[in-house]
Amino acid sequence: MISESIIYLVVWSVIAAAQGGTVGGYDVGYFVAYYIFWTLVRNMNIVFTPYGWE
Numbered sequence: 001m002i003s004e005s006i007i008y009l010v011v012w013s014v015i016a017a018a019q020g021g022t023v024g025g026y027d028v029g030y031f032v033a034y035y036i037f038w039t040l041v042r043n044m045n046i047v048f049t050p051y052g053w054e
Helices: 002-018 028-045
Strands: none
Touching: 002 028
C-alpha cells in the first residue's frame, strides 16, 4: 500500500523537477502533502472483514 504512494510521489516529483519545480501550479511540497494524506485515508478505509478490525 505504501509503495504505490511512494512510486507516484517519485514520478510526480521528477516531472515537477523537469518542468522547473511545478506542475500545473503545484510544487513538490503539495505532492508530498497530498500523497501522505492519500495514503492515510486509503489505509484507514480498507476493511477486509469485520474480524480484521479486532
